[in-house]
Amino acid sequence: ETGVTQTPRHLVMGMTNKKSLKCEQHLGHNAMYWYKQSAKKPLELMFVYNFKEQTENNSVPSRFSPECPNSSHLFLHLHTLQPEDSALYLCASSQAGLGRGVEAFFGQGTRLTVV
Amino acid sequence: AQSVTQLDSQVPVFEEAPVELRCNYSSSVSVYLFWYVQYPNQGLQLLLKYLSGSTLVESINGFEAEFNKSQTSFHLRKPSVHISDTAEYFCAVSPELGGANNLFFGTGTRLTVIP
Numbered sequence: 001e002t003g004v005t006q007t008p009r010h011l012v013m014g015m016t017n018k019k020s021l022k023c024e025q026h027l028g029h030n031a032m033y034w035y036k037q038s039a040k041k042p043l044e045l046m047f048v049y050n051f052k053e054q055t056e057n058n059s060v061p062s063r064f065s066p067e068c069p070n071s072s073h074l075f076l077h078l079h080t081l082q083p084e085d086s087a088l089y090l091c092a093s094s095q096a097g098l099g100r101g102v103e104a105f106f107g108q109g110t111r112l113t114v115v
Numbered sequence: 116a117q118s119v120t121q122l123d124s125q126v127p128v129f130e131e132a133p134v135e136l137r138c139n140y141s142s143s144v145s146v147y148l149f150w151y152v153q154y155p156n157q158g159l160q161l162l163l164k165y166l167s168g169s170t171l172v173e174s175i176n177g178f179e180a181e182f183n184k185s186q187t188s189f190h191l192r193k194p195s196v197h198i199s200d201t202a203e204y205f206c207a208v209s210p211e212l213g214g215a216n217n218l219f220f221g222t223g224t225r226l227t228v229i230p
Binding site: 004040042045048101104106107108 | 119124147151156157158159160161164166205209211217218219220221222223
């Protein structure tokens with residue numbers, strides 16, 4: 001039990017589908033993140049939320065749309081994806097901003113395959 | 116800007132042998148340094164971190180890493196590995212800036228312990 005739960009664990013979707021990834025943390029953290037993990041590439045930060053406010057968007061295409069209704073839940077809405085978007089999507093949370101050297105807690109990820 | 120280089124994508128090693136996983140970083144500002152581990156089908160977990168003080172840091176399961184500022188390195192070592200250490204290991208840095216909110220990861224090193 002890592003304290004960060006992601007659903008679903010696996011998702012296969014067509015390029016015209018709309019789906020959502022869900023992340024929930026029970027750690028009382030104030031910051032939540034979406035990362036993309038592709039083979040042979042460094043983890044890529046996609047979005048950051050602090051106290052429910054989006055503070056970073058690392059030039060992510062608009063076909064990815066995050067939502068943070070409260071400090072415990074984070075969603076990633078997907079639509080009109082491309083095959084190159086297939087990857088492991090990781091959610092993470094931390095007590096404070098990562099610039100203070102705090103630990104990030106990760107979920108198990110959602111393995112997304114776009115066909 | 117920050118970047119992390121893990122030159123070895125895969126490291127096979129026999130059980131009870133020593134291992135070193137290399138990590139070098141580049142940054143224009145001071146950084147905090149981390150090693151995260153990802154066991155099969157799981158999210159990333161913090162293994163150890165360097166924030167300040169002694170340049171040698173240890174984990175509870177026998178790993179250690181030494182911060183070398185002049186060589187901008189943070190190599191991970193273990194004197195005797197176990198089968199259970201088989202996993203992917205990620206080196207990461209975060210800038211020592213209060214407003215920063217990112218971990219910059221390397222591409223990872225897959226450690227395979229051979230019986």
